[in-house]
Amino acid sequence: MRLVDSHCHLDFPEFASRIPSILDAMAANDVGHALCVSVTREGFPGVLALAEGHANLFASAGVHPDYPEADEPNVADLVRWANHRKVVAIGETGLDYFRLKGDLEWQRQRFRNHIRAAREIGKPLIIHTRSAAADTLRIMAEESAREVGGVMHCFTETSAVAAAAIDMGFLISFSGIVTFKNAAALKDVARSVPLDRMLVETDAPYLAPVPHRGKVNEPAYVRHVAEEIARLHDTTPAAVAAATTANFFGLFKGAARHPENSRAAA
Ligand SMILES: [Zn+2]
Ligand SMILES: [Zn+2]
Numbered sequence: 438m439r440l441v442d443s444h445c446h447l448d449f450p451e452f453a454s455r456i457p458s459i460l461d462a463m464a465a466n467d468v469g470h471a472l473c474v475s476v477t478r479e480g481f482p483g484v485l486a487l488a489e490g491h492a493n494l495f496a497s498a499g500v501h502p503d504y505p506e507a508d509e510p511n512v513a514d515l516v517r518w519a520n521h522r523k524v525v526a527i528g529e530t531g532l533d534y535f536r537l538k539g540d541l542e543w544q545r546q547r548f549r550n551h552i553r554a555a556r557e558i559g560k561p562l563i564i565h566t567r568s569a570a571a572d573t574l575r576i577m578a579e580e581s582a583r584e585v586g587g588v589m590h591c592f593t594e595t596s597a598v599a600a601a602a603i604d605m606g607f608l609i610s611f612s613g614i615v616t617f618k619n620a621a622a623l624k625d626v627a628r629s630v631p632l633d634r635m636l637v638e639t640d641a642p643y644l645a646p647v648p649h650r651g652k653v654n655e656p657a658y659v660r661h662v663a664e665e666i667a668r669l670h671d672t673t674p675a676a677v678a679a680a681t682t683a684n685f686f687g688l689f690k691g692a693a694r695h696p697e698n699s700r701a702a703a
Contacts, residue, residue: 438467438674438675438678438679439467439469439678439679439682440466440467440468440469440637440659440660440663440678440681440682441468441469441470441471441472441636441637441659441681441682441685441686442463442468442470442471442472442637442638442639442641442656442659443471443472443588443590443610443636443637443638443681443685444472444474444529444563444588444590444591444610444612444636444638444639444640445471445472445473445474445638445639445640445641445654445655445656446473446474446476446640446641446642446643447459447471447473447484447487447494447641447656448473448480448483448484448486448487449642451642451653452642452655456487456491459655459656459657460491460493462655462656462657463493463656463657465657466657466658466659466660467660467678468656468657468659468660469493469682470493470494470495470685470692471493471494471495471656472494472495472496472497472525472526472563472685472689472692473487473488473494473495473496473497474496474497474499474526474528474529474563474590475496475497475498475499475500475518475528475529476499476500476501476503476504476529477500477501477504477507477508478500478507478508478510478514479508481498481518484496484497485518485521485523485524488523488524489523494523495523495524495525495526495689495691495692496521496523496524496525497519497524497525497526497527497528497529497563498515498518498519498524498526498527498528499515499527499528499529499530499551499563500530500547500551501529501530501565502530502531502532502533502537502544502547502548502565503533503536503537503565505537505543505544509543509547510547510550511550512550512553512554512557515527515550515551515554515558516554516557516558519554519558519560520558522691522694523691524560524691525560525561525689525690525691525692526555526560526561526562526563526587526689526691527551527552527554527555527558527560527561527562527563527585527587528551528562528563528564528565528587528590529563529564529565529590530547530548530551530552530562530563530564530565531548531564531565531566531569531573532544532545532548532565532566532567532569532572532573532576533565533566533567533568533569534567534568534569534572535567535568535569536567545572545576548573548576549576549579549580552576552577552580552581552582552585553580555582555585555587556580556581556582556584556585559585560585560691561585561586561587561588561688561689562582562585562586562587562588563587563588563590564577564582564587564588564589564590564607565590565591566589566594566598567593570594570595570598574598574601574602574605577602577605577607578605582605582607583605583606583607586605586606586607586608586688587607587608587688588607588608588609588610588636588688589602589607589608589609589610590610590612590636590638590640591610591611591612591614591638591640591644592609592610592611592612592623592626593614593623594626595626596625596626596629596630599626599629599630600629603630603634608634608635608636608684608688609630609634609635609636610635610636610637610638611623611627611630611635611636611637611638611662611666612637612638612639612640612644612646612662613639613640613644613645613646613647613650613654613658613661613662614644615627615646615662615665615666615669616646616647616650616661616662616665617646617647617650618647624665624669627665627666627669627670628669628670632666632670632672632676632677632680632681633680633684634684635666635680635681635684636681636684636685636688637659637662637663637666637677637681638659638662639654639655639656639658639659639662640654641653641654641655641656641658642654642655645658646658646661646662646665647661647665648661649661660674663677663678663681664677666681
């Protein structure tokens with residue numbers, strides 16, 4: 438079995454000086470690779486350093502919608518940051534009307550800039566959407582996001598939203614939330630998404646899955662997400678791992694191109 442954690446934040450302070458043990462735990466739990474996702478301009482060098490320092494870690498370039506005071510990137514900035522062999526995606530980007538209120542036009546403009554950068558450099562998008570599904574899908578359509586595709590990460594919306602994103606060529610990524618006992622509606626959504634359109638992730642250090650709920654999350658725990666998806670789809674964790682790992686390397690072609698990963702991508 439070979440899993441990929443499609444979304445984590447290993448540059449966050451929770452992991453400072455713990456990277457060797459985090460990587461050991463990944464190996465012990467059949468988690469071969471992880472994608473370290475950028476949230477600010479200041480944080481991006483740390484994300485890139487992780488990917489440069491470890492063959493099985495990848496990076497993305499972007500500024501998260503929950504950082505209103507962040508140094509605003511324009512399209513050229515994003516394209517420049519992403520022009521690196523270990524940067525396999527643009528994001529995370531998107532809309533979040535749950536965490537932030539008021540006039541969020543800046544958030545929508547930031548999202549449009551990320552989609553334009555992704556199309557310019559030809560790398561897929563990592564999209565965060567919370568309480569903003571209609572606007573997220575509308576902007577994805579208006580900006581032709583389907584040209585590059587990507588993933589709706591840490592998905593917590595409805596089956597209809599998942600289907601609309603899949604129609605635009607996007608994958609749906611489930612996090613540890615799907616293991617929570619009170620997540621019955623999301624478990625139904627996960628049942629509705631075909632395995633060949635799905636990724637698994639931790640969003641570490643947040644959202645640790647059962648049985649680690651409440652602790653600091655880490656990529657090794659993505660196996661608990663895969664086990665829950667297997668239960669919901671009445672299949673084996675190995676089948677979920679095979680599908681989601683193939684989907685990961687199929688979407689993030691920059692990751693599959695590295696010779697050290699050719700076996701994982703096969
Ligand atoms: Zn997110
Ligand atoms: Zn994230």
